[in-house]
Amino acid sequence: xxxxxxxxxxxxxxxxxxxxxxxxxxxxxxxxxxxxxxxxxxxxxxxxxxxxxxxxxxxxxxxxxxxxxxxxxxxxxxxxxxxxxxxxxxxxxxxxxxxxxxxxxxxxxxxxxxxxxxxxxxxxxxxxxxxxxxxxxxxxxxxxxxxxxxxxxxxxxxxxxxxxxxxxxxxxxxxxxxxxxxxxxxxxxxxxxxxxxxxxxxxxxxxxxxxxxxxxxxxxxxxxxxxxxxxxxxxxxxxxxxxxxxxxxxxxxxxxxxxxxxxxxxxxxxxxxxxxxxxxxxxxxxxxxxxxxxxxxxxxxxxxxxxxxxxxxxxxxxxxxxxxxxxxxxxxxxxxxxxxxxxxxxxxxxxxxxxxxxxxxxxxxxxxxxxxxxxxxxxxxxxxxxxxxxxxxxxxxxxxxxxxxxxxxxxxxxxxxxxxxxxxxxxxxxxxxxxxxxxxxxxxxxxxxxxxxxxxxxxxxxxxxxxxxxxxxxxxxxxxxxxxxxxxxxxxxxxxxxxxxxxxxxxxxxxxxxxxxxxxxxxxxxxxxxxxxxxxxxxxxxxxxxxxxxxxxxxxxxx
Amino acid sequence: xxxxxxxxxxxxxxxxxxxxxxxxxxxxxxxxxxxxxxxxxxxxxxxxxxxxxxxxxxxxxxxxxxxxxxxxxxxxxxxxxxxxxxxxxxxxxxxxxxxxxxxxxxxxxxxxxxxxxxxxxxxxxxxxxxxxxxxxxxxxxxxxxxxxxxxxxxxxxxxxxxxxxxxxxxxxxxxxxxxxxxxxxxxxxxxxxxxxxxxxxxxxxxxxxx
Numbered sequence: 001x002x003x004x005x006x007x008x009x010x011x012x013x014x015x016x017x018x019x020x021x022x023x024x025x026x027x028x029x030x031x032x033x034x035x036x037x038x039x040x041x042x043x044x045x046x047x048x049x050x051x052x053x054x055x056x057x058x059x060x061x062x063x064x065x066x067x068x069x070x071x072x073x074x075x076x077x078x079x080x081x082x083x084x085x086x087x088x089x090x091x092x093x094x095x096x097x098x099x100x101x102x103x104x105x106x107x108x109x110x111x112x113x114x115x116x117x118x119x120x121x122x123x124x125x126x127x128x129x130x131x132x133x134x135x136x137x138x139x140x141x142x143x144x145x146x147x148x149x150x151x152x153x154x155x156x157x158x159x160x161x162x163x164x165x166x167x168x169x170x171x172x173x174x175x176x177x178x179x180x181x182x183x184x185x186x187x188x189x190x191x192x193x194x195x196x197x198x199x200x201x202x203x204x205x206x207x208x209x210x211x212x213x214x215x216x217x218x219x220x221x222x223x224x225x226x227x228x229x230x231x232x233x234x235x236x237x238x239x240x241x242x243x244x245x246x247x248x249x250x251x252x253x254x255x256x257x258x259x260x261x262x263x264x265x266x267x268x269x270x271x272x273x274x275x276x277x278x279x280x281x282x283x284x285x286x287x288x289x290x291x292x293x294x295x296x297x298x299x300x301x302x303x304x305x306x307x308x309x310x311x312x313x314x315x316x317x318x319x320x321x322x323x324x325x326x327x328x329x330x331x332x333x334x335x336x337x338x339x340x341x342x343x344x345x346x347x348x349x350x351x352x353x354x355x356x357x358x359x360x361x362x363x364x365x366x367x368x369x370x371x372x373x374x375x376x377x378x379x380x381x382x383x384x385x386x387x388x389x390x391x392x393x394x395x396x397x398x399x400x401x402x403x404x405x406x407x408x409x410x411x412x413x414x415x416x417x418x419x420x421x422x423x424x425x426x427x428x429x430x431x432x433x434x435x436x437x438x439x440x441x442x443x444x445x446x447x448x449x450x451x452x453x454x455x456x457x458x459x460x461x462x463x464x465x466x467x468x469x470x471x472x473x474x475x476x477x478x479x480x481x482x483x484x485x486x487x488x489x490x491x492x493x494x495x496x497x498x499x500x501x502x503x504x505x506x507x508x509x510x511x512x513x514x515x516x517x518x519x520x521x522x523x524x525x526x527x528x529x530x531x532x533x534x535x536x537x538x539x540x541x542x543x544x545x546x547x548x549x550x551x552x553x554x555x556x557x558x559x
Numbered sequence: 560x561x562x563x564x565x566x567x568x569x570x571x572x573x574x575x576x577x578x579x580x581x582x583x584x585x586x587x588x589x590x591x592x593x594x595x596x597x598x599x600x601x602x603x604x605x606x607x608x609x610x611x612x613x614x615x616x617x618x619x620x621x622x623x624x625x626x627x628x629x630x631x632x633x634x635x636x637x638x639x640x641x642x643x644x645x646x647x648x649x650x651x652x653x654x655x656x657x658x659x660x661x662x663x664x665x666x667x668x669x670x671x672x673x674x675x676x677x678x679x680x681x682x683x684x685x686x687x688x689x690x691x692x693x694x695x696x697x698x699x700x701x702x703x704x705x706x707x708x709x710x711x712x713x714x715x716x717x718x719x720x721x722x723x724x725x726x727x728x729x730x731x732x733x734x735x736x737x738x739x740x741x742x743x744x745x746x747x748x749x750x751x752x753x754x755x756x757x758x759x760x761x762x763x764x765x766x767x768x769x
Contacts, residue, residue, distance in 0.1 A: 113586040113589070113590065114586070114590060117590075185597055188593070188597075189590055189593035189597070190590075192589060192593050193586045193589040193590045193593065196583070196584050196586075196589050197584050197585065197586040197589055198583070198586065201581055202581070220596075223593055223596050223597040223600070224596070224597075224600050225600075226597065227597045227598065227599070227600030227601035227603075227604065228600050228601070228603070228604040230601060231600075231601045231602075231604035231605055232604060234704070234708075235605075235608065235700075235704060238693065238700065238704060239700075242693050242694060243694030244693050244694060244699075244700035244703075244704070245694075245696065245697050245700045246608060246700055246701070246704070251616075251617060251696060251697060252612070252615040252616055252617045252697050253612070253697060253700075254611070254612075254615075257608065257611060261604060261608075264604075
């Protein structure tokens with residue numbers, strides 16, 4: 001059975017009385033995983049608004065053929081900075097930040113395994129991001145050519161060579177990503193050590209919340225993927241600044257090798273971005289279906305399976321290169337294979353909802369939206385795993401539509417679901433449910449209006465990364481529709497931001513456990529005290545709070 | 560159910576029993592193992608680049624013409640035997656034998672230092688006699704990149720071990736610190752093991768011996 005000591009309410013009012021400078025100083029020197037987690041999420045949201053503005057500018061430019069709102073040079077910078085920002089400065093920090101906040105609470109620990117390393121990782125991420133954006137001011141150097149990086153988020157050689165990328169913009173891309181990457185490596189190691197070593201009494205591996213399993217695999221993937229990226233970036237830095245020839249075809253170097261190195265990082269990265277989202281949904285869906293997760297052991301196995309297979313699918317990003325039939329067949333087959341554990345997860349979420357008493361509160365809306373949108377993105381992914389089909393649509397808007405269904409309809413929807421689910425825990429107040437529902441439906445409608453037509457314009461032949469297109473190719477309508485979705489999405493996102501700000505002061509008091517949930521983080525106060533739990537908890541099943549609320553029928557005997 | 564934290568009810572038979580403290584791995588060990596895993600992939604990438612580019616140079620010296628394996632074998636023996644001396648040092652610290660610890664740690668520092676000296680001598684020869692620089696050709700880029708990063712890690716390891724040695728000389732190291740020193744020694748073993756892969760790639764495959 002579960003023992004959960006009660007925690008006295010924190011003296012929030014005392015904190016508010018201190019002067020602003022003293023409170024900010026506390027945030028700057030903190031090593032508390034909860035404060036660091038909140039800072040991760042807030043910085044990530046700021047970068048999300050910046051990346052969204054960049055996307056909006058691109059859609060405005062592409063609203064009609066022959067538009068000249070932005071120049072081709074600025075357009076190149078926009079798509080480079082949009083992609084880089086969303087992957088490295090939004091997706092990773094927000095997801096790792098939520099892991100930071102939640103994992104110690106979920107496994108009944110006082111803090112992460114290495115609190116100071118944790119703070120170090122956060123500040124590296126933040127200053128790496130600022131270094132990247134400083135390129136708008138500093139990258140012109142003495143050359144007066146480019147400003148922000150403009151080589152695409154995967155920075156293919158030999159475009160990144162000194163010959164073709166003058167000025168320092170590409171160096172800012174390398175260094176900004178590398179510095180924030182060191183932060184991610186620190187956090188990855190910290191997550192692995194925390195989950196393996198800091199679990200409370202009774203929290204066996206197979207009793208952990210599924211999100212802890214997902215974050216464990218994410219930690220391992222961060223450790224395997226970021227090393228090769230850092231190494232490849234060092235080589236590129238040597239090429240550009242010391243005259244080395246790693247990716248210089250003039251001297252026998254290989255541009256394809258960069259692609260291998262980048263995607264050896266890049267595809268595990270996709271799973272680094274989606275596995276935590278799977279984790280959020282695996283916590284939200286059971287709570288709002290009033291059922292235990294369907295097939296817990298299979299979910300764990302699928303997560304570990306995805307972790308392994310994700311290391312051997314990278315070259316499906318490179319079919320158009322001409323790798324030859326053997327490699328094409330191998331990477332195509334591996335890509336089909338990774339759809340199996342992913343499909344298992346989809347069916348298990350549906351199996352959890354099946355026959356449950358579903359409550360469509362805002363977290364559940366986002367979670368079900370996630371499942372539906374991710375299935376579409378996953379299915380177009382399977383289409384793209386077919387080599388001949390990929391040859392046809394590679395580097396077209398079909399691909400853009402595909403990965404936005406995965407990373408926006410998937411990851412971002414799950415992040416917003418998680419924000420609505422755990423905001424009451426972190427702040428102590430509920431978000432406004434009416435505003436939350438408006439923001440979901442606006443975002444859902446705007447998202448589909450923008451990204452579904454991209455599949456069609458892509459099939460019609462619209463290439464990625466072009467700043468304009470010709471009239472009379474049948475592309476006008478689809479591009480206009482894509483642009484028309486932007487204001488709806490912007491309204492949805494701004495409503496969420498407003499809701500977050502407004503509910504901080506005005507929201508209804510949440511209490512410890514507003515959703516009647518079952519995992520350990522709901523056992524302590526909202527917000528939790530600095531030490532999380534007055535006494536280390538002891539758990540006897542996967543749903544410690546169920547055991548606490550139903551001592552006559554503890555879960556452990558059914559597991 | 561209240562706060563008697565070490566008495567739990569076993570869900571299978573309903574009996575209350577006091578659990579022994581549950582085993583968890585040491586966070587220090589898991590943390591260092593994570594760092595080593597990440598570093599392995601980092602070095603793996605440089606090794607792949609080196610192997611991939613063997614024989615693809617369009618001009619200039621290559622491993623077959625410029626590298627002299629003989630002295631490198633001597634310096635490699637120094638580095639690899641330092642793994643043994645660092646084990647002896649950790650064992651001495653764990654049993655509280657301070658003098659033996661400082662002797663073996665000092666030996667480790669000397670052997671590691673000899674290896675770095677060997678690398679410096681080799682690089683001097685390559686630059687002066689063969690005019691091989693990082694910008695000369697693909698061999699120069701991949702050779703200096705891989706061997707240079709390894710040497711950089713050896714220096715980092717020497718700094719860490721040197722700090723431990725200094726702390727011991729100043730009297731700040733006790734037997735209870737043996738696990739921390741052991742964790743640093745793991746890193747040192749890792750640097751040695753990487754060298755086996757680097758040596759095989761650069762001096763055996765890269766010179767045409769294999």
